[in-house]
Structure formats: structure tokens, C-alpha cells
Amino acid sequence: MSLREKKKARREAPERVLKFKLDTCSKCRDVVEGLRLYDEARKNGVELNQHHYNVLLYLCSQNGARLASAMEDPEMAFILVKQMKSFGILPKLRS
Structure with missing residues (x-):
């Protein structure tokens, strides 16, 4: 596998795609879409890492009232x- 193919494979990995989408949700403060992506990733067997969870926790904390009423x-x-x-994955104090 060439270097270009390896980079493409890393870029298109499900974990990387999820990271990008969750980061976009965080920027837009779209907690509902973030949680939908989380559920979809779990169903599809995507391995979640600490960054994924930190973004989800941030979304929940920033949109707590709206999340509580919507969900x-x-x-x-x-x-x-x-x-x-x-x-x-051990949550850090910031989590």
C-alpha cells in the first residue's frame, strides 16, 4: 500500500469521519445531531475514543436545558x- 493510499485510508476511517462530524456539531451546537451520530456509531461498531466522548459531553453541558427537554x-x-x-476510557477532570 502506497503512502497516499495509507493517508486516504486513515482519513476515511470511521473513527476519523465521526470525529469530523462531531466537531462540526460542536461548532454549530447541534446536540441532537451529535447524539444521533453517537447512536449510529455505536450501532455500526465504530470504536469511540476519549475525544468523541469529550465532544459529546461538551455538547450536553452547553445545551443541557434544550437536551433535557428534547430527549x-x-x-x-x-x-x-x-x-x-x-x-x-477514563474521563479526565475536564470531561
Whole structure:
């Protein structure tokens, strides 16, 4: 595999695509789309890393009231932290 093909494979990896999409949601403060992407990634078996979870937690914290009313689930951030731990990703203090 050439260097160009390796770079393309890394760029198109599901984890990388998810990172880009979640970062876009964070910039637009689109918590509903961020959570939809999270659910889709979990269904498709995409391996989530600490950055993915940090973006989701940031979205939840910045849009807490709207999230609670839209999802009728104010405990979403706590659930994400528990899932991080279950996957062996230790939440940092900032998380």
C-alpha cells in the first residue's frame, strides 16, 4: 500500500469521519445531531475514543436545558461518563 493510499485510508476511517462530524456539531451546537451520530456509531461498531466522548459531553453541558427537554433525559451526560468507563476510557477532570 502506497503512502497516499495509507493517508486516504486513515482519513476515511470511521473513527476519523465521526470525529469530523462531531466537531462540526460542536461548532454549530447541534446536540441532537451529535447524539444521533453517537447512536449510529455505536450501532455500526465504530470504536469511540476519549475525544468523541469529550465532544459529546461538551455538547450536553452547553445545551443541557434544550437536551433535557428534547430527549426527556437529563441524565445523558452521566450515562456517557459511565459508558466511557465501561470501554476503558477514563474521563479526565475536564470531561
